[in-house]
Amino acid sequence: MVNSNGNLVKDNEALLPIANRGFAYGDALFETIRVNSGEILFWEDHYFRLMASMRILRMQIPMKFTPEFLEKEIKDLIKINDLDEISVRIKITVYRDAPGLYTPTSNEVNYIISASKLETSFYTLSEEKNEVTLFKDHYVVADLISTLKTTNKITNVLAGIFAKENGFDNCLLLNSNKMVIEATNGNLFLVKGNTIKTPPLEDGCLKGILRTQLLRILEKLEDYVVEEGSISPFELQKADELFITNVISGITPITNFRKKEYTTTTSKRLLGILNSRIRLGA
Known part of the structure; x- marks a missing residue:
């Protein structure tokens, strides 16, 4: 399951229209977050980076985009996917949701949150050649x-x-x-x-x-x-x-x-x- 603008849907049902600005123009940003057993690591830094990035890209930040709201969205998604006891990779993608070509008709946004399992609970040092x-x-x-x-x-x-x-x-x-x-x-x-x-x-x-x-x-x-x-x-x-x-x-x-x-x-x-x-x- 993924969170598509507040609605929980199956992965293969989270479809975007071909005119989506994130797809058509790269008019989107994302935040990749690690969650260990329900604890969001470095959440404050992630949240403020996301907000600052949206301002720089002149996106309209929804009033509901508080730290508490987004944290709940993340944790609810983790729980419904039965991932709350392990380490999880969360990806929040925010895209400008408006008609237009290069110039959008508005700066309103929508978002998608996805979750996937990680193999280790804490950071480990790889011994492999790099x-x-x-x-x-x-x-x-x-x-x-x-x-x-x-x-x-x-x-x-x-x-x-x-x-x-x-x-x-x-x-x-x-x-x-x-x-x-x-x-x-x-x-x-x-x-x-x-x-x-x-x-x-x-x-x-x-x-x-x-x-x-x-x-x-x-x-x-x-x-x-x-x-x-x-x-x-x-x-x-x-x-x-x-x-x-x-x-x-x-x-x-x-x-x-x-x-x-x-x-x-x-x-x-x-x-x-x-x-x-x-x-x-x-």
Whole structure:
């Protein structure tokens, strides 16, 4: 079952008209959320990112879109799908629901919430090889829109296809200034000595929820120097560690880039701290 604008319907009955603006123009955004045994992780950050994104896209935010309303919608959907005792991936998609071509006749919205089962209750560190390469066929424009989770993600799609066709596990995306900004499915962190660096939002990387959580954690760890700064492709091979973050999988170490192999010491430490905060409800 999915929640289609407040109505619970079977997955194959949640149909959208061909004129749907999310389909026709990518005039939509989405929020991907992890829920562990009925507890929505980082809900406040997700909610405020969703509201801020809607404002930036000039969508009309419904009066009923309070944190309490959306939280209840999520939990009701989880319960009706018998997923309330396990970990769940929730996806909220908000699309502008109006006639028109490029210019809509109004800014009113509708929404869809879907739920799917996750395999692990907490974040785990993969021991599998994760070899990446740079995706140079297309670049991300470094602007505010690029930091949002809109349905305009064709560069990520093409990068994923490129990785698959060429025997890589992932690709790193570049912005129009040829700086490395993120992976196809998450934010990028670079470790060199006791310095941990991640691209700034000004470079066009996604304003990731787990990126935000890790920056908060790192602020309190005195043995690390944290930097939000541009990362050039040349820095990748000088790093001790590279890892990718997203709210569903947590922290995913990069094992290889070109001839460079990376360690996972910092990744493991940060993952332990992250999981302990989740257990404590922090």
